[in-house]
Amino acid sequence: MKTRALAGLAIAAAATVALSGCVQSANASNAADPSSGTTDLTVFISGDTNVQDLWEKSLIPAFEKQHPTIHVSTSIDLHGEHDAQTQANLATAVKAGKRVAYDLVDAGFVSTAGKAGLLTKVSATSIPNLANVPEATKQQGGTSAIPYRASSVLLAYDSKKVTDPPKTLDDLLAWIRANPGQFAYNSPSSGGSGGSFVATVLAKYLSDSEQETMQTSYDKSLESEWDKGFQALKDLGPSMYQKGVYPNGNDQVVQMLGSGQISMAPVWSDQFITSQKTGIIPKTIKAVQIADPSFTGSASFLGIPKTEPTAQKRAAEELADFVLSSSGQQLVASAVSGYPVIPLDSLPKSVSEQFADADPSNLRLGFQSDFAADMNAAWDAKVPQ
CATH class of the missing domain: 3.40.190.10 (Periplasmic binding protein-like II)
Structure with missing residues (x-):
């Protein structure tokens, strides 16, 4: 599994230069390989190392075991120090109809980016397990945000x-x-x-x-x-x-x-x-x-860039759906003690008891x-x- 750290200078560069780099990287490493039948995905993380570990040590290995034709890597902006630049680059890419260097976003700005029209709208049609998330929790993020844990x-x-x-x-x-x-x-x-x-x-x-x-x-x-x-x-x-x-x-x-x-x-x-x-x-x-x-406190959200090609979009939706499954939510609870966003009665007793008093739909934003x-x-x- 390969991790690519975002360099501060690259993120802070002029939007046109940064966008060019993102597009080149995306075309080089995130394309589906027709000859092998595999699809490569990159999860962009804006947060701490515990979230990086959640993806790299828990969610991704379990997902790849179930989906051997999808390969997932990560890219991290530690502490989200360059969120403003990341959002600006995403906006520039969407306006130009071009890709960025990641396929699924785990960041605090997902709801804002979604409401700005920079992310793909989601529903239970494309992500079936989204139907199990309480409506109030989904409304926190808007129609392009996928709640997957809360704290x-x-x-x-x-x-x-x-x-x-x-x-x-x-x-x-x-x-x-x-x-x-x-x-x-x-x-x-x-x-x-x-x-x-x-x-x-x-x-x-x-x-x-x-x-x-x-x-x-x-x-x-x-x-x-x-x-x-x-x-x-x-x-x-x-x-x-x-x-x-x-x-x-x-x-x-x-x-x-x-x-x-x-x-x-x-x-x-x-x-x-x-x-x-x-x-x-x-x-x-x-x-x-x-x-x-x-x-x-609030839910944390995932988002799919609006300019994703079809193969990557479908694979990203599969990954998000896995994260919202009972097994995915158990991994979230075990790895980072995140509040589950699906009903507790769908999880093992050991997990439901740990979060019996949690109500992620009723937290001060x-x-x-x-x-x-x-x-x-x-x-x-x-x-x-």
Whole structure:
């Protein structure tokens, strides 16, 4: 199985140059081979290494075993640092009617790209197992997004040191100020758990209508409403771990919790469960969801580029359908502790019990991807001291 890392310079190059490279790569490596009867697919991943491992070590081997004429490789943009450029290149390719260098997208911008007409519309006709996904979950992503797992950010804490964890955001902010050096969150551009903490503090100062707009569309003029939230985050700086140290990525936060360097932090639900399974964090680390507002969470989506040739499109649909099967969802639950998006009664008891309280159709959504990118840049400029 071959992995191709996206080079930052290539992604950040001018759109015409980047597009040219994508098309050449696609024509070279992603074409069906009529003589052998095989089809090559590339899954583009915008995320962390745990998601890469899910595909490379679990989903792809199981899928290829069932579909020996389809060969799947991956390409990753670690932490999604180049999402804006990736979307721009995809838009340029679709407008020109040309292919890109991947066939299935696993990224936070899938719903936005789908609503912009850059991805293929999907249905239970072409992906039968999509019929088993709750309608509310599908509506989160739109008609071109394929929900395949879900997760939320939780507040993790060391129960040996914290006997009464915060229940609301205000409680949490008060706890941080009262316990300097015992809380950390990663810089939002380096991982979603820190991004969720930042977005949740910003949301505290937004109206319901402003939050809804920032979740579903893009109006840059609203970003002036973030000023109070960013000031609150800056004011928290002296109370952070080592007075202003912000870890780089979700993994570092979990490791700091596990080693006892901090007592509390926002963490992804799936990463928390996996880290306890592997012993990175002990069972004495607990996790809860806060309220008013809660941390964010939602389904994660797959998408198929609109300009896919027929053979690749059909193969990508088969791969997506496998991921939504009972066996595929078991692999998701086992590998990354992702919330299943199909009914729990269709999964083994061991899986259904683990996620008995999960409701991915009722999670507070984060900011739309353009807002999220602006938020990350604004945090870099305004918060670290």
